[in-house]
Amino acid sequence: MVALSIATTPLEDAMLHHIDVDEISDRVAIMRIQEDTTYRVKDYLAESTGIRKLASKPVDEDCRVKMCEWCYQVVDFCKFRRETVGIGMSYLDRYLCTPKGKEALCNRKEYQLAAMTALYIAIKIHEPLEMETSLLADLSRGCYTEMEFVHMEQTILQALKWRVNGPTLLGFVAHFVALLPESVHPAIAETIFDYARYQTEIAIAEHVLVSIKPSEVALAAVLNAIEGMDVALLPLKVQGKFVRNIERFSEIFIDDVEHIQSHLSLALASLLSGDVSEIIAAVTDIESEGEYVDDKSITAYNRRNSPVSVVQRNRQTSVV
Known part of the structure; x- marks a missing residue:
């Protein structure tokens, strides 16, 4: 019988455990090679x-x-x-x-x-x-x-x-946030991560960002996150050290992502102001005739079924 193990994702690994900066640098370097080539x-x-x-x-x-x-x-x-x-x-x-x-x-x-x-x-x-x-x-x-x-x-x-x-937006965000100075309180680090994560979710829906490297979009999201923090919680001196850490260990520079920061900020502002209601509204059909999937299908399925655990499924059907 095939043994089943659920391993942590690179994201969880980066967020849940303290990682040496040299290892972070090595990981980011490999991820950047991947995004430049295969992915x-x-x-x-x-x-x-x-x-x-x-x-x-x-x-x-x-x-x-x-x-x-x-x-x-x-x-x-x-x-x-x-x-x-x-x-x-x-x-x-x-x-x-x-x-x-x-x-x-x-x-x-x-x-x-x-x-x-x-x-x-x-x-x-x-x-x-x-x-x-x-x-x-x-x-x-x-x-x-x-x-x-x-x-x-x-x-x-x-x-x-x-x-x-391949490397993901959130994977890069997690590794960048792990470069925060040790003096930063974990709650502050979590807030930065959450704000950056929200921006990556917006970015995924933006076709204009499709051809931009995930590392650059992730850095733009992180920079927007720290710039939105109260300086009493994240002093400018600490912000500067954090940015230098990222530039040093990732070899990505903030000047290269300023236009991405602006795009994410505008997308977020539009979303919050309700100017792009199509993004936040329930999904409508791609075809105007309405013959394709929509949110009602999910609601209907919710009343009848639920996902099947792989562990539970494995107990029911053994693989020899």
């Missing part, structure tokens, strides 16, 4: 303008916003880590950069299937609970069958060459 993402919408013009309803930036919101509803309902949405969207972005994935940019139904499946893969790999394809079929209100999700899973994994453990 690099291009602006696939800009590169596919020609073929998308031929489609009657091509995928656009709003499609991403709606699917991100739907994904967050799913993980909140299932009590999964919100970071898993970012991982799933990373799979989707990289898939859409491949020749096979570009086909989905001309077909919103195909794009939605790919987005839902990418989240399913992320949950399957990174969560202790199992999301069955029957759940996805239910949430799609019959728009997709279980086998369509199975086939799309195979297609995505093959297109990604099974490379599914």
Whole structure:
């Protein structure tokens, strides 16, 4: 029988344990190599303008916003880590950069299937609970069958060459926050982390940030977080030391991310003021006809089912 163990994620490891600064530097260096090579993402919408013009309803930036919101509803309902949405969207972005994935940019139904499946893969790999394809079929209100999700899973994994453990926005945030001076109270560090994490959740829905390296977006979020702190709680001298630590051990400089900071600040301000109600409203259908997934599907599923624990499932079905 296969033994099951639930290991901590790099995020949990960074937040729950004291890590030597040299180890942080080594980790960040490897993560940056990964984001520059294997896990690099291009602006696939800009590169596919020609073929998308031929489609009657091509995928656009709003499609991403709606699917991100739907994904967050799913993980909140299932009590999964919100970071898993970012991982799933990373799979989707990289898939859409491949020749096979570009086909989905001309077909919103195909794009939605790919987005839902990418989240399913992320949950399957990174969560202790199992999301069955029957759940996805239910949430799609019959728009997709279980086998369509199975086939799309195979297609995505093959297109990604099974490379599914890249660096995440929140992973970078956690390692950067771990570079705070020891004099900073843990509660302050947690507040900085939470504020930066919230900004990363906003960033994931922003297509304009897709092609920007996760390390740079993460640094921008952390800088916005510390700049929003009361100087009585986080003195300017301490802030300066923290920034120097990040620049020294990550080799990323604040001047390089100022424009990202501004974008995140504007996105956050718009969100809080209600100017972009589509982002905070319940997910509506990508298609105007309303034949695709929405939040009502999640509510209906909630009344009938619940996620299955992998541990519990393993007891029911042994793998020899």
